[in-house]
Each structure stands twice: as structure tokens, then as C-alpha cells.
Amino acid sequence: RRQFLKSVGLGTGVLAISPWLTSCVSFTDSVSVGKFINKLPLPGEINNTSFELTASPADIELSDDITLAGFQFNGSVPGPTIRQTKGSEVDIQFNNGIGQDSIIHWHGLIVPPEMDGHPKDVIAIGSYDYRFSLNQRTGTYWYHPHPHRITGEQVYRGLAGFFIIEDEEEKALNLPRGKYELPLLIQDRKVNDNGQVVYDPSMPERMMTGFLGDTILVNGVPAPFHEVEAGTYRLRILNGSNARIYNLAFEHDLPFTVIGTDGGLLPEAIETDELLMAPGERADLLVDFSKVKNQNRVQLVSKPFDVPGGGGMMGGMQNMMGSDAPEQGGGFSLMEFRIDGASSSKSVDLPNKLSESTFPKEADANRSRPIRLAMEMMTGHTINGRQFEMERVDERVPQGDTEIWEFINNSNVPHPMHVHAVQFKVLDRSGARGLIPTETGWKDTVLVMPGETVRVIMKFDAEKGMYVFHCHNLEHEDNGMMANLEII
Numbered sequence: 001r002r003q004f005l006k007s008v009g010l011g012t013g014v015l016a017i018s019p020w021l022t023s024c025v026s027f028t029d030s031v032s033v034g035k036f037i038n039k040l041p042l043p044g045e046i047n048n049t050s051f052e053l054t055a056s057p058a059d060i061e062l063s064d065d066i067t068l069a070g071f072q073f074n075g076s077v078p079g080p081t082i083r084q085t086k087g088s089e090v091d092i093q094f095n096n097g098i099g100q101d102s103i104i105h106w107h108g109l110i111v112p113p114e115m116d117g118h119p120k121d122v123i124a125i126g127s128y129d130y131r132f133s134l135n136q137r138t139g140t141y142w143y144h145p146h147p148h149r150i151t152g153e154q155v156y157r158g159l160a161g162f163f164i165i166e167d168e169e170e171k172a173l174n175l176p177r178g179k180y181e182l183p184l185l186i187q188d189r190k191v192n193d194n195g196q197v198v199y200d201p202s203m204p205e206r207m208m209t210g211f212l213g214d215t216i217l218v219n220g221v222p223a224p225f226h227e228v229e230a231g232t233y234r235l236r237i238l239n240g241s242n243a244r245i246y247n248l249a250f251e252h253d254l255p256f257t258v259i260g261t262d263g264g265l266l267p268e269a270i271e272t273d274e275l276l277m278a279p280g281e282r283a284d285l286l287v288d289f290s291k292v293k294n295q296n297r298v299q300l301v302s303k304p305f306d307v308p309g310g311g312g313m314m315g316g317m318q319n320m321m322g323s324d325a326p327e328q329g330g331g332f333s334l335m336e337f338r339i340d341g342a343s344s345s346k347s348v349d350l351p352n353k354l355s356e357s358t359f360p361k362e363a364d365a366n367r368s369r370p371i372r373l374a375m376e377m378m379t380g381h382t383i384n385g386r387q388f389e390m391e392r393v394d395e396r397v398p399q400g401d402t403e404i405w406e407f408i409n410n411s412n413v414p415h416p417m418h419v420h421a422v423q424f425k426v427l428d429r430s431g432a433r434g435l436i437p438t439e440t441g442w443k444d445t446v447l448v449m450p451g452e453t454v455r456v457i458m459k460f461d462a463e464k465g466m467y468v469f470h471c472h473n474l475e476h477e478d479n480g481m482m483a484n485l486e487i488i
């Protein structure tokens with residue numbers, strides 16, 4: 001083990017030892033299968049347009065045997081679900097009582113620069129007033145802190161929540177509502193022998209992979225179950241993990257329908273039986289539990305998936321160093337749905353067209369920008385060879401321009417790339433993977449696997465000023481994999 005550490009420190013070719021490593025790492029399912037014992041909590045909702053979000057420290061019991069020395073919004077982990085109507089103007093007072101610099105970012109919302117939670121706007125204590133209009137598509141967005149270098153820690157310790165925008169047009173689709181609509185925030189945490197949630201991203205291997213946990217939380221609790229009727233449910237899923245990617249699927253090959261993603265409903269629904277979700281991404285799904293035959297329960301799982309170029313090896317390395325967290329790409333269970341066969345909610349007739357979208361066209365692009373993603377032992381995680389600096393402007397885009405950004409992953413770990421102030425359309429991805437169902441809609445975060453080049457197209461219509469774009473692996477982001485984007 002010491003030998004291994006040393007070779008990392010010296011920057012020896014880690015790829016060369018990968019066959020040896022993968023052969024000695026055997027993945028064991030550390031997420032207790034068949035032991036779903038905690039009732040799934042559903043965060044409370046905020047429906048007013050004027051409200052406060054107060055962040056404060058708290059010792060939180062996530063379950064009987066797991067505690068978190070954490071932070072909470074308005075006394076809850078996850079934070080309350082903010083549910084608003086398209087077109088309304090919100091007025092939010094953020095009160096920072098956690099004893100660290102912080103600022104809130106509204107992930108996926110297109111708001112003026114001073115409302116966007118740029119890391120330069122952090123406050124150490126006191127309040128920050130937000131006021132902005134929700135002039136964008138209905139959809140599943142979210143909020144979380146955005147201070148430079150400590151975003152990972154603050155999200156990990158509990159600061160994150162849903163921000164849902166809806167309108168009459170969407171309601172007219174008669175998608176499942178009320179108790180048939182479940183927001184599910186998925187996160188992984190590392191729990192020590194004393195049952196305490198711990199965060200220590202400083203080990204070099206964790207800097208590379210990001211911080212991978214051994215315990216999956218859904219809506220803040222480990223090993224959750226939820227009782228459902230034998231009918232159709234709408235699951236609004238957010239991968240709010242710092243670094244872990246999930247390949248979501250149900251047991252018994254239960255298919256499901258993807259209806260939406262980061263920027264709202266897809267043009268058309270797509271049926272599938274697995275869906276890759278990277279940190280920051282959202283998926284809006286319909287699942288019909290009456291299709292589960294001869295069983296009264298079904299688990300939501302993450303199926304094993306391939307991380308090209310050695311990302312899995314990095315996870316394996318974490319295992320070598322005494323962590324029992326599943327490697328990136330390993331399989332495990334997340335939660336269990338218990339089906340009450342006696343009752344049945346009505347089934348859902350989906351229209352052929354779910355939503356209207358006019359995506360920007362390649363022919364209308366003013367320019368194309370290469371965005372090179374790399375990781376070197378000496379420089380850490382970089383974008384176009386540089387690490388984040390608060391005052392340096394990295395990309396200047398004229399307001400109203402349409403641009404193609406080419407995310408080129410030259411490293412051997414995955415990078416979910418997120419751009420503030422826009423929703424984009426994924427044009428294509430090099431290699432065999434192609435586009436997945438969520439990538440047929442509006443996106444603000446896209447997974448770029450090692451060796452891949454992913455091209456996205458977007459129109460910069462937000463207000464002029466300074467925003468950021470970054471990798472949404474929060475350890476990568478905190479380690480400098482972020483850049484300033486100025487709309488001029």
C-alpha cells in the first residue's frame with residue numbers, strides 16, 4: 001500500500017499498473033441489499049414567492065445509527081423543495097449562519113449575474129438578497145452553495161434542495177401529481193465505524209476520482225423504502241452526489257419512461273431500462289409499478305457500467321487504500337419500492353409530443369470553442385490548461401451569440417461539465433456511447449467520459465456579466481476545474 005502511494009506521489013504512469021489493480025479489486029456490495037429499513041422522507045415545500053433560506057449547522061440523525069455533523073437549510077436535510085410557477089418573480093433572503101463563506105447558486109436557472117451565486121459574491125455571515133424572475137421552461141432545477149474550494153464540503157454536509165418550476169401547460173398533460181410525484185435526491189456518503197458521516201477529500205486518489213462514499217442516501221436517509229400503489233409515478237431524480245455517477249435501473253428489468261431532463265420535458269418520451277446520471281444532472285421519469293409481476297417490491301439500483309480509460313481503476317485505487325466504497329462504475333442498490341397490489345392509481349396517457357423546443361442549429365453558430373479538460377499530477381484539474389482564478393476572465397461571449405463548445409476529455413476520469421446562464425443541446429459525442437435519452441432535451445450538465453469529445457450548442461441570452469462554468473464533480477471544481485465566463 002505504501003509502495004502504491006509513493007508511485008502516485010511521483011506521478012509514475014498509473015495506467016501501466018491498471019491491469020494488476022483491477023484484477024485484485026473485487027467489488028462487494030456494501031449497500032445493504034434487502035435491508036431497506038428507513039421510510040423515505042419527502043422534503044417540505046415552499047410555494048410562496050417571498051421567503052428566507054437560512055443555512056445553519058446542526059447534528060443530524062440520518063438514521064438510527066448514522067449521524068451527520070452537518071448544515072441544513074431551514075432546519076432540514078435536504079433543503080425544502082421550492083415549487084414555483086413559471087413567470088413569477090421570487091424574492092429570497094439567504095441567511096448564512098454556518099460559519100463559513102457561502103453563497104447560493106440556482107442550478108439550471110437563468111438569472112442575472114449578481115443573482116447567480118458566483119463564488120466572488122460569497123458572504124461570511126449575514127444575508128444576501130436574491131430577486132429574479134422565472135422566465136424559463138418548466139423543469140426540475142436545484143439549489144446549492146457555490147463558494148470556491150468548499151462547495152464540495154457544504155453540499156456534502158447537507159446544503160442542497162430541489163427548485164421546481166411548473167405551469168398550466170404542463171399541468172394539462174396530466175402527469176402524476178401529489179403523492180404520485182416523488183422528488184428523489186441521490187447522494188453517496190462515507191460513514192466511519194462510529195456511524196459518523198465523514199468527508200476527507202485530501203487524499204491524492206480522492207482528488208483524482210472525487211469523493212466516493214460507501215452509503216447511498218435518498219432524500220437524506222440511508223437504505224430507504226417507499227410504499228407505492230400499483231400504478232404510474234413520476235420520479236424527479238437529482239444526482240446531487242459530489243462525484244458518483246449512477247446507471248439507474250429497476251430490478252426485474254422493469255422498464256421506465258424518460259420524460260424530462262435538466263431543462264424540462266423532452267420533445268418526446270423515451271422508454272428505456274437504464275439511464276446514466278452524472279453529478280448535477282436531473283431526470284424526470286415515469287414508472288408503472290403495476291408492470292412488476294409476481295413481486296411486491298422492486299429496487300432502484302445502479303447497474304455496473306464501464307468507465308473508459310481507467311476511471312474505474314482510480315476507484316479501484318481508492319479501494320486499495322482502505323475505502324470500502326464501491327468503485328466508480330460498480331453496481332449496488334439505492335432504495336426499495338413496496339407495491340401495494342390492492343390499490344391502483346390510474347395509468348397515464350402520454351401525448352406523442354411532450355413539449356415544444358426550438359433548439360439552436362449548428363448553421364447558426366457564431367463560433368466553436370474547444371474546452372480541454374485535463375488532470376496532471378503537478379497542475380491538478382484544469383480547463384484549457386488553467387485552474388480557476390477569481391478575477392481572470394477565461395471566455396468572453398457576446399450576448400445573443402450562439403456557440404458550439406467542444407468538451408475534450410484528455411484525462412482518465414469522467415467530467416460532468418456544467419455551464420451557468422444557459423441551457424444547451426448536446427450535438428454529438430465521439431466514440432461508441434452516443435447520446436442517451438436525457439440528452440435529447442435541454443441540458444445544463446453533460447457527462448464527458450475519458451477520451452470523449454462532446455459538442456454542445458447554446459445561445460447566450462442571459463444578462464451581461466460574470467458567470468462560471470465548471471466540472472460538477474465537486475472535488476474537481478473545488479480543486480480548480482472551473483472558469484469564468486463573461487457575457488459581453
Ligand code: C2O
Pocket residue numbers: 105107144146280418420468470472
Ligand atoms: Cu450546480 Cu455551478 O453548479
Ligand code: CU
Pocket residue numbers: 105106107108418419420
Ligand atoms: Cu449551475
Ligand code: CU
Pocket residue numbers: 381414415416471472473476477481
Ligand atoms: Cu471533473
